[in-house]
Amino acid sequence: MGRGYFITGTDTGVGKTIVAGGLAALYKSRGLDVGVMKPVATGCKRVNDTLLSDDAVFLKRAAESDDEYELINPVSLEQPFAPTVAARLSDTKIDLEKIRMDYDSLCERHGYLIVEGIGGLLVPIDEYYFVVDLANEMELPLIVVCRPNLGTINHTLLTVSYAREHGLDVKGIIMNESTEKCDDVLKKTNADEIKRLTNLPLLGMIPFDKRLDVNRFDKEALLKIFRDNVDKDIII
């Protein structure tokens, strides 16, 4: 098993980038050599003829990584759709071999790696190849990022049970208030139910905070919020 984490979510937009970036910043602040990766990104922006992913740029800054952008984000697609769909629309095929080679290079360079998945575990990357398969190949323990509000028990339990059925080593859950402040009782009781039913630790409870913005990197705020709200033993 590699060192670091594969960060998945119960859905798109739940806060995988914020969590992956927050963890990378924590590793870095402890003087650890951490690399980051966003293997496939869609909805990328064209800048001087290069497609850039906001997620990959955020992760690179959070980890203060000197790695080439192309290693961190080997597959960048323009259309903001699922990877297979975005690839089809731009008449390309996602190059899994390139992802594997770039991942191996990053593993050789760094003691720890934080990889952000794409959407949730059953997002297709190739015809019958899903995010769960990529996570399995990367052999990193999994963290599941979930929402605090109503509906999260179902989504989180489905994700955890699917991950376990497919042999992934699920380390724990991070609950993130990505949209707005959630009612405290709802948040606390949902977290307790998820812990009870999965037998997993809640590794963090990230509050809603406007300074956590993927498009406006605020290193000081990111680090402070993660120091204050995630389990100290998360860094392994």
Ligand SMILES: Nc1ncnc2c1ncn2[C@@H]1O[C@H](COP(=O)(O)OP(=O)(O)OP(=O)(O)O)[C@@H](O)[C@H]1O
């Ligand atoms: N705790 C938070 N407080 C305030 N805003 C947040 C918080 N967490 C996430 N956000 C914002 O919510 C949006 C979604 O978060 P994020 O991009 O991390 O989700 P994601 O799971 O990585 O999405 P994707 O599937 O697109 O990669 C972003 O604009 C981010 O800045």
Ligand SMILES: [Mg+2]
């Ligand atoms: Mg993201």
